[in-house]
Structures are given as C-alpha cells and as structure tokens.
Amino acid sequence: ENTATKKYTIAVIPGDGIGKEVTPWAQKALEKAAEGVAEFEYEPFDLGAERYLRDGSILPEDEEERIKKTDAILLGAVGDPRIKAGILERGLLLKLRFDLDQYVNLRPSKLYKGVTSPLANPGDIDFVVVREGTEGLYCGAGGAVRRNTPNEVATEVSINTAYGVERVVRYAFKLAMKRRKHITLVHKKNVLVNAGDMWQRIVDKVGEEYPEVTHDYSHIDAATIFLVSDPSKFDVILTDNLFGDILTDEAGAVVGGVGYSASGCINASDEYPSMFEPIHGSAPDIAGQNKANPTAAILSAAMLLEHLGFDEAAQRIHKAVEADIEELGSTVRTTDQVGKDILNRM
Amino acid sequence: ENTATKKYTIAVIPGDGIGKEVTPWAQKALEKAAEGVAEFEYEPFDLGAERYLRDGSILPEDEEERIKKTDAILLGAVGDPRIKAGILERGLLLKLRFDLDQYVNLRPSKLYKGVTSPLANPGDIDFVVVREGTEGLYCGAGGAVRRNTPNEVATEVSINTAYGVERVVRYAFKLAMKRRKHITLVHKKNVLVNAGDMWQRIVDKVGEEYPEVTHDYSHIDAATIFLVSDPSKFDVILTDNLFGDILTDEAGAVVGGVGYSASGCINASDEYPSMFEPIHGSAPDIAGQNKANPTAAILSAAMLLEHLGFDEAAQRIHKAVEADIEELGSTVRTTDQVGKDILNRM
Ligand SMILES: CC(C)[C@H](C(=O)O)[C@@H](O)C(=O)O
Numbered sequence: 001e002n003t004a005t006k007k008y009t010i011a012v013i014p015g016d017g018i019g020k021e022v023t024p025w026a027q028k029a030l031e032k033a034a035e036g037v038a039e040f041e042y043e044p045f046d047l048g049a050e051r052y053l054r055d056g057s058i059l060p061e062d063e064e065e066r067i068k069k070t071d072a073i074l075l076g077a078v079g080d081p082r083i084k085a086g087i088l089e090r091g092l093l094l095k096l097r098f099d100l101d102q103y104v105n106l107r108p109s110k111l112y113k114g115v116t117s118p119l120a121n122p123g124d125i126d127f128v129v130v131r132e133g134t135e136g137l138y139c140g141a142g143g144a145v146r147r148n149t150p151n152e153v154a155t156e157v158s159i160n161t162a163y164g165v166e167r168v169v170r171y172a173f174k175l176a177m178k179r180r181k182h183i184t185l186v187h188k189k190n191v192l193v194n195a196g197d198m199w200q201r202i203v204d205k206v207g208e209e210y211p212e213v214t215h216d217y218s219h220i221d222a223a224t225i226f227l228v229s230d231p232s233k234f235d236v237i238l239t240d241n242l243f244g245d246i247l248t249d250e251a252g253a254v255v256g257g258v259g260y261s262a263s264g265c266i267n268a269s270d271e272y273p274s275m276f277e278p279i280h281g282s283a284p285d286i287a288g289q290n291k292a293n294p295t296a297a298i299l300s301a302a303m304l305l306e307h308l309g310f311d312e313a314a315q316r317i318h319k320a321v322e323a324d325i326e327e328l329g330s331t332v333r334t335t336d337q338v339g340k341d342i343l344n345r346m
Numbered sequence: 347e348n349t350a351t352k353k354y355t356i357a358v359i360p361g362d363g364i365g366k367e368v369t370p371w372a373q374k375a376l377e378k379a380a381e382g383v384a385e386f387e388y389e390p391f392d393l394g395a396e397r398y399l400r401d402g403s404i405l406p407e408d409e410e411e412r413i414k415k416t417d418a419i420l421l422g423a424v425g426d427p428r429i430k431a432g433i434l435e436r437g438l439l440l441k442l443r444f445d446l447d448q449y450v451n452l453r454p455s456k457l458y459k460g461v462t463s464p465l466a467n468p469g470d471i472d473f474v475v476v477r478e479g480t481e482g483l484y485c486g487a488g489g490a491v492r493r494n495t496p497n498e499v500a501t502e503v504s505i506n507t508a509y510g511v512e513r514v515v516r517y518a519f520k521l522a523m524k525r526r527k528h529i530t531l532v533h534k535k536n537v538l539v540n541a542g543d544m545w546q547r548i549v550d551k552v553g554e555e556y557p558e559v560t561h562d563y564s565h566i567d568a569a570t571i572f573l574v575s576d577p578s579k580f581d582v583i584l585t586d587n588l589f590g591d592i593l594t595d596e597a598g599a600v601v602g603g604v605g606y607s608a609s610g611c612i613n614a615s616d617e618y619p620s621m622f623e624p625i626h627g628s629a630p631d632i633a634g635q636n637k638a639n640p641t642a643a644i645l646s647a648a649m650l651l652e653h654l655g656f657d658e659a660a661q662r663i664h665k666a667v668e669a670d671i672e673e674l675g676s677t678v679r680t681t682d683q684v685g686k687d688i689l690n691r692m
C-alpha cells in the first residue's frame with residue numbers, strides 16, 4: 001500500500017443554480033492537483049432548493065453529522081427564487097457556517113493579468129478580506145411583533161463577543177505577518193459604538209503582540225470609496241460578518257467580476273471541517289445555460305488544498321488559473337470549456 | 347415694504363474640519379440664488395468639536411429648541427479625530443436627524459459632464475438614493491456587558507417600524523413618479539429576514555397604488571456590485587439607514603468623488619426643519635488648507651431651495667455648478683476659488 005498519500009473525505013454540496021455547474025469542475029481540479037499527494041474520497045450531499053421542494057428537508061441532522069465528520073467541504077451556491085429569501089440561506093449555508101464554527105471567512109481579491117477591471121486605473125490589487133463568520137447581524141437574533149399590521153415592529157440584533165472577535169483578529173494578524181504586514185479594520189464605530197469600540201480595542205490589544213504589523217481603521221462607508229478610488233492600498237481588511245459580505249462583493253466587482261473570487265469558511269481550530277465556496281451566488285438568471293465561470297469554484301478548491309497543507313498542489317491550480325486568465329480571460333467561453341482549459345494546463 | 351419676498355430663518359451649523367470652509371460658500375450661493383425671491387436670515391450655531399472641547403456641550407437643549415424654530419438648516423460636517431468616535435456623530439448630527447424626525451435622507455448621484463469617474467465606462471449615471479433616516483441600526487439601541495474583559499458581549503439593535511418604513515416608501519414612490527419611474531429596494535432580506543421581509547411587503551403594498559412605477563429588489567452586496575458594473579441602471583434606490591450610508595459613499599466615489607454629492611435630511615411632514623449637508627465628512631486630513639471642494643455644500647443649498655419651493659432659484663445654482671464643472675472640473679483649485687467661480691456664474 002502507498003503510505004505516502006493521505007486519505008481525506010470531502011463533502012460536496014453543489015447546492016443551487018450555477019453551483020451545480022461549477023462544483024464538478026472544482027472537484028475535478030482538486031482531484032487532478034492532488035494526484036500523487038493526497039487521496040480524496042468524495043461524499044456528495046443533495047441539499048438545496050430541489051431537495052427542499054421535493055421533501056421539505058433543508059439540512060437533516062444525520063446529514064449534518066456526516067458532513068461534520070468529513071475533512072473539508074466543497075460548496076457551490078445556495079439560493080433559489082422559488083423559495084422565500086432566507087430559508088435556504090439561513091437553514092443551510094449559514095447553519096453550516098455557524099454549527100461548524102467557521103469563524104474566519106477568508107476572501108482574497110486579486111486582479112489577474114488578463115482580466116479587465118471596471119476601474120479605469122485599478123492599480124495592483126491584491127488584498128484579503130478576513131470576515132468574521134459566526135457572529136454579528138448574521139446570528140439570527142431579532143423578531144417581529146404585529147406582523148402585517150400598521151404597528152409592526154421588526155428588529156435585527158447584532159451580537160458580538162470578545163471571544164469571537166479576538167480569535168478572528170488573531171487570525172488576521174498571523175495572516176498579515178505572511179503578507180505585506182498591514183491591517184485595515186473596517187467598522188462603523190462612530191454609529192455602532194458598542195460593537196465598534198470592542199473591535200477597535202481588541203485590534204489594538206492584539207496588535208501590541210505584532211509590532212511589525214501596522215493597522216489603521218476605516219468606516220465601512222469610506223472603505224467602499226477606497227475600494228473604487230484606491231484599492232491597491234489594502235493588504236488585509238479585517239471586518240465583521242455583514243460589512244465583510246458587502247465589501248467582498250464590491251471587491252469582486254472591482255477585480256473584474258465575482259467569477260474570479262473564491263472564499264474559505266474556516267474553522268481555524270480544526271474542530272470541524274472548513275468549507276470552500278465561490279463568493280458568487282446561485283445566479284438563477286444564467287443557471288442551466290453552461291455560461292457560469294467555474295474559475296472561482298476552481299480557486300476555492302485551491303484554498304481547500306492550502307487549508308489541508310498541500311501548498312504545492314494548490315499552486316498547480318493557481319498557476320493554471322493565472323495562465324488561463326492571462327491568455328483567454330477576455331474570451332467568451334462556456335463553463336465546461338473554461339473548466340477543460342484550466343485542467344489541461346495543470 | 348416688499349411683500350413679494352418671503353422671510354426665512356436658516357440655521358447654519360458649519361461643524362468641524364472642512365465643514366467650516368465649505369459652509370460659507372453654501373450660504374453665499376443660497377443668498378445669491380434667492381435674490382429677489384426670498385429673504386433669508388441666518389442664525390449661526392457654534393456646534394461641533396471646538397465647542398465640545400471648550401465647554402463640553404454637544405447640543406444644548408435651548409440651542410436645539412432654537413434650531414427647531416428655523417425654516418431649514420445648512421450643515422457642514424461633524425467629526426474630529428481628537429474626540430472619541432460617536433460622541434459628536436451621535437450627540438449632534440444623528441440627534442438632529444432623529445429629534446427633528448428627518449425620515450427621508452435624500453441623496454442624488456449624478457455624473458457631471460467634466461468629471462472623471464474612476465470607472466472606465468461609467469455610462470449616464472443619474473439616480474437618487476432615498477435612505478431612511480430615523481430608524482434601523484442608527485437608533486442607538488444596544489449595549490455591552492463585561493466591557494474590557496474576555497467575556498465582553500456587545501450588541502447593536504436595528505429597530506424598524508411599519509410606520510417608519512411606510513412613510514419613506516411613500517416618499518420614494520412619489521419621487522419615482524417625477525423621474526424614470528423605477529425603484530430598486532436594497533436590503534439583505536435573505537439574512538435580515540425580519541426587517542427585510544417587512545420592507546419588501548410594504549414596498550409591494552404601496553407599489554400597488556403606483557401601477558406606473560416598476561420596482562425590483564437587490565441585496566446590499568449585489569447592489570455594491572451594480573454600482574461599479576452598471577450604475578446607470580438605477581433610478582431611485584430605496585433602502586434603510588445603514589445600507590443607505592454605505593451605498594451613497596460608494597455612489598459618491600463612482601461619480602468622481604464625494605465632493606459633488608449633496609444630501610437632504612428631510613422631514614417630509616414639515617413639522618420640523620429639514621437639514622441640508624454635503625455627504626462628505628469633516629476630512630481632518632485636508633482641513634484648514636483651503637483645499638476642500640465646496641461644490642457638494644453649494645449643491646446642498648440648491649436642495650434647500652427646492653425643499654422650500656424655490657425651484658427656479660435652485661436651478662440657478664444647478665446651472666452654475668454644471669457649467670463650472672464642465673469647464674473647470676479637472677482643474678486643481680482652492681475652496682475659495684471654486685466658490686467664487688460658481689458664484690460668478692450665477
Ligand atoms: C447567500 C448569503 C447568505 C451569503 C452571505 O450573506 O454571507 C452570501 O452573500 C455570501 O457572501 O456568501
């Protein structure tokens with residue numbers, strides 16, 4: 001027996017819309033990149049809109065338990081216009097992020113050579129957003145009284161803990177040490193004074209342990225300006241769950257479209273598997289048409305490999321993607337063609 | 347006596363930083379535009395960082411009472427790095443917006459001829475953001491326990507009422523009727539299900555009374571993409587307090603900088619005066635250097651005139667600003683030079 005290769009189980013959740021078209025390519029890229037290095041076994045999960053419409057289940061307990069036992073998760077996208085907003089997002093995607101305690105939502109933004117940014121002078125864009133993944137306005141607290149009456153009141157509660165903030169702040173500082181050693185905390189501390197003040201204090205405190213890393217602060221509104229006017233100034237952006245959601249979509253647009261943006265929902269304590277997904281959604285408008293760009297999904301496979309410690313295998317994907325985009329980035333191709341082109345280069 | 351001109355009292359609050367440099371130009375433009383049409387009396391208020399550092403007051407009750415009795419307010423900017431974030435913003439700016447029940451925060455975004463957008467192909471950008479101004483995460487609800495300990499928990503609560511949402515939704519539909527008759531509701535209803543669902547239901551309901559107005563929906567994250575990839579698609583963007591804050595700064599960047607973006611905090615029921623301000627902040631980095639662009643402040647004077655019903659006088663300002671930008675928009679000028687140039691054209 002080959003004792004040099006390790007065995008891993010990967011949960012595969014294609015989900016909805018274009019998620020189903022791009023995820024097979026992520027899996028193929030993973031497979032090919034890991035040849036001779038690691039052995040992957042895939043466990044597919046039929047979760048998402050079709051399943052929900054068929055039998056009403058969103059994330060059955062026994063399936064979640066099986067997912068928890070895997071080594072990592074490849075996810076496509078979640079969301080379907082036939083289903084009321086929030087049901088699948090909260091019942092499946094966010095439930096996994098929360099239950100599997102994936103507290104670091106890691107979202108690199110890079111302008112690849114060959115991609116046309118919508119900005120006239122984009123500069124050299126290469127930053128990472130470290131988005132908190134298990135707290136804030138995403139925790140599902142809040143409610144409504146007197147629904148459907150003129151006296152309705154609806155609340156949403158953002159819960160933030162020093163425990164939850166400190167661990168993601170530490171992750172960001174460690175990451176900054178491997179990069180250009182600069183962190184920008186993004187919040188809205190002039191309005192959200194309770195949470196904002198806590199984030200700032202914890203960043204200041206942890207920052208003292210990393211004298212080589214400089215850090216500054218930007219309000220979320222100002223940060224959306226800088227992403228357009230001077231995106232190359234960022235190295236590591238550290239922010240909460242909602243602001244991270246907003247900034248990474250804008251960042252995706254700035255680097256030429258969310259079709260190139262992958263993400264990792266990371267349990268950095270390795271108690272549960274981490275999950276890797278493109279940041280784009282299920283894109284119902286182009287689903288089923290073999291039009292979606294699988295690059296982001298393929299890049300999420302590279303992030304999965306890095307997470308498991310296979311940096312060289314991840315590099316194989318990165319190099320193939322970079323070469324593909326540089327040569328063919330502006331050509332209109334089908335999902336399958338892009339997938340094949342990238343795999344052929346690996 | 348001249349009975350043709352009406353008399354109005356305008357509260358002037360230059361505030362902090364560049365607010366003090368641009369507000370005098372807003373006042374001069376107002377004065378000149380209204381010549382022969384209306385008579386303005388100005389009541390200056392010394393509020394902001396200097397005052398706070400001098401005697402500890404932020405917004406004394408008697409001064410707020412005097413402000414409430416005026417017909418409209420010209421405000422510069424609030425915020426100073428010497429003072430902990432939130433104190434002036436919440437104690438002065440937001441307190442006025444809330445106490446004066448300025449529930450419509452109206453923020454037009456227009457790409458003027460002569461301004462260079464950071465976008466390579468900006469298209470014809472001309473939309474208005476109708477931002478709710480008295481609810482949501484800005485209401486100051488929330489708190490913290492065990493501050494400064496590892497067990498700290500900090501919350502922020504977004505309070506949303508059918509009463510508060512419906513009135514701003516109605517304003518947006520009325521405004522859309524005077525424009526290109528399209529509204530985009532922006533929220534995050536797949537995560538913030540309580541508030542998002544209420545917003546959507548109220549938009550659907552009020553929309554039935556305006557069959558000529560079409561409306562669609564975009565998640566806040568997707569909206570930040572469209573502002574970069576296809577900003578000309580928007581006519582009226584309708585959104586809550588926080589999302590409106592974020593989108594209007596990004597929109598300001600997209601139309602060539604927040605130096606051209608004015609806003610009105612409007613009490614559309616006319617119980618209290620409305621307030622007009624540039625959307626930019628106090629910009630401490632360039633304050634006191636005669637560098638800030640007073641155009642946004644001058645445009646806020648035009649919004650004030652429109653609000654009081656002086657559309658022709660407002661047009662005088664708009665025309666002068668448009669001509670100035672078209673001819674000299676790309677020239678580096680001092681605050682005073684831009685102010686003089688615009689006034690000379692009126
Ligand atoms: C689908 C949605 C719940 C999700 C989020 O808001 O986190 C998505 O926008 C993302 O960024 O992964």
Ligand SMILES: CC(C)[C@H](C(=O)O)[C@@H](O)C(=O)O
Nearest residue numbers: 190191221424435439591625
């Ligand atoms: C200064 C701050 C409180 C304010 C806000 O968040 O509303 C500003 O950003 C704005 O947009 O007017």
